[in-house]
Amino acid sequence: MANTAAFGEIGLVPLRQSTFNPSHRPFFSLSFHNTAISSSPKLTAALSFTQSQGFGFASKEQKRTDLVQTSAVRELRGSLLSAQGHRFAIVVSRFNDLITKKLLEGALDTFKSYSVREENIDVVWVPGSFEIGVVAQQLGKSQKYQSILCIGAVIKGDTSHYDAVVNATTSGVLSAGLNSGTPCIFGVLTCDTLEQAFNRAGGKSGNKGAEAALTSIEMASLFEHHLKPLE
Numbered sequence: 001m002a003n004t005a006a007f008g009e010i011g012l013v014p015l016r017q018s019t020f021n022p023s024h025r026p027f028f029s030l031s032f033h034n035t036a037i038s039s040s041p042k043l044t045a046a047l048s049f050t051q052s053q054g055f056g057f058a059s060k061e062q063k064r065t066d067l068v069q070t071s072a073v074r075e076l077r078g079s080l081l082s083a084q085g086h087r088f089a090i091v092v093s094r095f096n097d098l099i100t101k102k103l104l105e106g107a108l109d110t111f112k113s114y115s116v117r118e119e120n121i122d123v124v125w126v127p128g129s130f131e132i133g134v135v136a137q138q139l140g141k142s143q144k145y146q147s148i149l150c151i152g153a154v155i156k157g158d159t160s161h162y163d164a165v166v167n168a169t170t171s172g173v174l175s176a177g178l179n180s181g182t183p184c185i186f187g188v189l190t191c192d193t194l195e196q197a198f199n200r201a202g203g204k205s206g207n208k209g210a211e212a213a214l215t216s217i218e219m220a221s222l223f224e225h226h227l228k229p230l231e
């Protein structure tokens with residue numbers, strides 16, 4: 001028989017683990033909500049673990065025990081001001097290079113304005129956006145770069161080929177990042193018309209290549225300074 005009464009109605013929800021670095025103090029918040037839980041050896045162990053960590057818990061049947069005030073929540077984020085020593089790769093599609101060259105120009109201008117040295121940027125040209133993923137993954141696995149920026153422009157034609165290319169490119173860039181552990185940034189335009197593409201490559205809607213470069217800088221910093229696995 002579940003001795004729910006022994007624990008009352010508690011949900012232990014670790015709301016935030018403050019850091020991936022084991023040497024830092026893990027931080028957990030406890031939240032209480034009306035979820036009937038049945039006790040089990042695992043749960044008992046979990047509760048005893050949390051108790052041994054200086055957490056207590058209160059329930060209808062138990063008086064408050066040693067609930068320790070934990071430290072303030074810490075937030076981790078990458079910085080745009082620490083790009084100097086980082087290395088970046090840019091994978092750019094030659095297909096629709098009338099557009100992709102402008103996206104690349106915007107990205108390079110952004111890297112320069114955030115003090116990324118030219119010798120720390122490698123640009124790799126591929127035939128089309130479909131080829132970006134596999135190249136990004138290889139570059140990511142090389143561990144030579146803190147971030148890989150992927151630039152392309154997929155523009156709708158008369159057939160459903162557009163959907164195939166967009167879907168493949170999107171999952172290719174996502175998989176490259178997940179498989180390599182190096183941030184791969186999606187700077188690929190997916191447009192219905194050439195005009196939409198021009199507007200996003202330095203026109204009235206800005207330059208998506210420049211925007212993606214900012215993301216690349218931030219993610220490089222986040223990974224390098226906060227998420228790098230301990231050697």
Ligand SMILES: Nc1c(NC[C@H](O)[C@H](O)[C@H](O)CO)[nH]c(=O)[nH]c1=O
Binds near residue numbers: 154
């Ligand atoms: N139509 C577009 C393409 N198509 C080419 C593919 O990306 C790929 O190179 C080809 O299917 C061979 O594998 N690529 C773009 O980047 N943008 C397009 O609009």
Ligand SMILES: CC(=O)[C@@H](O)COP(=O)(O)O
Binds near residue numbers: 156
């Ligand atoms: C995104 C594409 O592949 C597209 O440019 C191809 O055009 P279409 O669908 O007219 O063959």
